[in-house]
Amino acid sequence: MPRGRFPDALSLLAQTTSPRRRTIVEHAAPKAGTVHLEQTELVYELTEDLVRLVERTEPDPGPEPGSVEHSQADFEAIADALLSKGAPDTLTVFAYGSLIWNPEFEHEKVVRAVATGWHRSFCLKLIRWRGTRELPALMLALDRGGACEGP
Structure with missing residues (x-):
């Protein structure tokens, strides 16, 4: 498979999994008699082989071009400047993604909250590590x- 290009999902499933068939039977009782509907659907299972096909490692x-990366000293200066305006006694963090199940920092409590005027969206484009400038x-x-x- 060429780097950075993937077949559509159904094609990928068809190539990598063997579906099992599941029959769905529905009974309805309309005014004049009973209707028996039977339908078969293909059920695909997510396998390790399938997951390996979609993993993409990009250099x-x-x-x-033209941007400058911040150094550790830059980040420390930014933090110092923010804290010089008044260090809070407590810090509230709104968790809406992986921070919900993997906060990566010590916390005292979890409180349910709503961020009104904002919604979760796959809107952040990554052109490094997970993606490329082209894709x-x-x-x-x-x-x-x-x-x-949030939680």
């Missing part, structure tokens, strides 16, 4: 409109 091309990957982020519920 890191580096930052966009960006999408990552979950918050986008304007709607509402988003």
